[in-house]
Amino acid sequence: MAELLSxxxxxxxxxxxxxxxEAKNASFSQAWANGELERHHFARWAENHYHYxxxxxxxxxxxYSNAPDSATEAKDFLLQNMYEEELSxxxxxxxxxxxxxxxxxxxxxxxxxxxxxxxxxxxxxxxYATAIREHFAVAAAALxxxxxxxxxxxxxxxxxxxxxxxxxxxxxxxFFDLHITSDEIHGERGYQIVLQYADTPxxxxxxxxLVRHGADARFAYTKALYDTYVLPPxxxxxSSPIEPALA
Amino acid sequence: MPTIRFSTSGRxxxxxxxxxxxxxxxxxxxxxxxxxxxxxxxxxxxxVRVDSGAExxxxxxxxxxxxxxxxxxxxxxxxCQTYVRGDLTVTWDPDQVELGxxxxxxxxxxxxxxxxxxxx
Numbered sequence: 001m002a003e004l005l006s007x008x009x010x011x012x013x014x015x016x017x018x019x020x021x022e023a024k025n026a027s028f029s030q031a032w033a034n035g036e037l038e039r040h041h042f043a044r045w046a047e048n049h050y051h052y053x054x055x056x057x058x059x060x061x062x063x064y065s066n067a068p069d070s071a072t073e074a075k076d077f078l079l080q081n082m083y084e085e086e087l088s089x090x091x092x093x094x095x096x097x098x099x100x101x102x103x104x105x106x107x108x109x110x111x112x113x114x115x116x117x118x119x120x121x122x123x124x125x126x127x128y129a130t131a132i133r134e135h136f137a138v139a140a141a142a143l144x145x146x147x148x149x150x151x152x153x154x155x156x157x158x159x160x161x162x163x164x165x166x167x168x169x170x171x172x173x174x175f176f177d178l179h180i181t182s183d184e185i186h187g188e189r190g191y192q193i194v195l196q197y198a199d200t201p202x203x204x205x206x207x208x209x210l211v212r213h214g215a216d217a218r219f220a221y222t223k224a225l226y227d228t229y230v231l232p233p234x235x236x237x238x239s240s241p242i243e244p245a246l247a
Numbered sequence: 248m249p250t251i252r253f254s255t256s257g258r259x260x261x262x263x264x265x266x267x268x269x270x271x272x273x274x275x276x277x278x279x280x281x282x283x284x285x286x287x288x289x290x291x292x293x294x295v296r297v298d299s300g301a302e303x304x305x306x307x308x309x310x311x312x313x314x315x316x317x318x319x320x321x322x323x324x325x326x327c328q329t330y331v332r333g334d335l336t337v338t339w340d341p342d343q344v345e346l347g348x349x350x351x352x353x354x355x356x357x358x359x360x361x362x363x364x365x366x367x
Contacts, residue, residue, distance in 0.1 A: 080285075089289050152269075170309050177308060178287060181328050184269040185286035188276055 002201040010195055010204055014145055017208050021215035024154045026222035031230060033157035035165045039103045042162075044229045046100035048120040050110045052221065054093050055124065056143075057082040062131035063139045074136060074193045081144075081186055095175035102172040119224035123217050130210060137197035140190055141207035146214025149187025155180045252336040254298065256280035262331075267305070270295070270337070271326035282343055286327045288314055291346030293326040295337040303333030314346065 005013060023029055028045070031037050064078040085092050100110045109115055130142045159176040162168045170177070198207045248261045251273060258279040262268050271293055274281040283293040288310030297304070307319055311328040326337075 084285060084287055088285055088287060174309070178310070181269065181308070181310075182287040184272045185275065185283070185327055188272045192275070 002205055004199075004201050005204055007195045010198070011191060013204075013208055014141065014191065014194065014211055017211040018146065018150070018215045021212065021219050022153065023150055023215070023218040023222045024157060026219050027226035028222045028230065029154055029158070031226060033161060035161050037230065039166065041229055042166075043100060043103035043105035044115075045225055046096055046103060047105060047110050047112075047115040048117060048221075048225060050093060050096055050100075051113050051116045051120050052123050052127070053096070055127070056092075056148075057085040059127045059131040059139075059143055060085075062128070063136050063143070066132075066134075066139070067136040071136065071197060074140065074197055077189050077193055078140075081189075084182065090174075092175065092178070095178065099168075099172055099175050102168060117221075117224050117228050119221050123221045126213070126217050130214075134210065135198075135203060135206070137194055137199075137203055138206045138210055141194045141198065142210035142214045144186060144190030145194055145207075146211040147218055148183050149190060150215070150218060151179050151183035152181075152187070249303070249331070249333045249335075251331060251334075253279040253281070254336055254338045255341055267330045267332045269327070270324075270329040270331050270335075273331070274326060280341065281326050281337075281339060282341065283327060284345060288325055288328045291315070291325065292344060293339075294318065294323050294343065294346070295326050295329075295339045297322050297324055298336040298338055300331075300333060300335035303331055303335055305330040305332075 024033075028037075032041075032045075060078045060082045064075055064082070067075050067078070069075075097107050097110050101107065113121065127143060127147075131139050134142065155176045159173060159180060162173045162176065163170070194207055198204050248264060251260045251262070251268075251270070253259070253274065256279050258277060260273050260277045260279065262273070271281060271283055271286060273279070275283070281293050281295060284290045285292070288308070291314050294315065301322070304324065307315070307324070308328050311325045312319065315323055315325060324337075
């Protein structure tokens, strides 16, 4: 049986678990950061992204309900995170829809899950299943560390391009600016929760596994956007692996 | 290696040359004691006064400009919105709470609360 890792070693292991799987390196993210996409590609991204992040407070609500009363710090963090997604200011999905509308699509199209890819729907389902079925610390590792903590590294490359190359107004791209900073803090708080409450070798091991799965899922979701909306149909190789090729 | 000095709590944190780090994230990770609440640039609980090193900070972002207004000119920044790339020294009031309960967050919540019948 594995030994319990010290907090610094466990943190290093969590960070290492995402290496080679970061969504910032997926084809759609790189094309975006390099200024190779067009506004209609951003519209398709928004129509998909809504179905991944839109239920984020729902996911956190399931994790919250699985956390015991004694896990006060974890519950407070989850509640604060839910509040920020939905109520603390403009609802985050409304900021996403504002960007989507600036890209030429509509609220109705964004909210219609038939406009999302199968991979996006799979990512949403994985998030729900993980939140509902896993120990709360493991689920926090998967969703907050594996998924949410990646956001600043992705959006910090995409946000300047939106302003400088595509000429979006600051208000139209507030969704990105907000998450560059807020998810820095959510990610850090997420690490703290996982380090504190994944307190057995089994929970640590499962946390690491689900961080890997979460990072793989986000990578696959992002790559599928490129394959679906950017590559011409004849270029997509159905035998191409959907997961990142790890060294 | 640049150093962030959290004068109020007496803590110092070093970070690698060439890195750009979020001030509140560094403070949370190293238990440096900056009070915070929303971490989204809304509440202002994490405002700090920059005693030195302002030239090593990113320009204020939109939310920070909106929230701090004239306090920016007095040397204040919001830790959650601030990225650091060199030496910095900051102080704060350890008992500080959010900036005045005004603005669109408060107005929105007030609308929600006042719209509900009080059936208690």
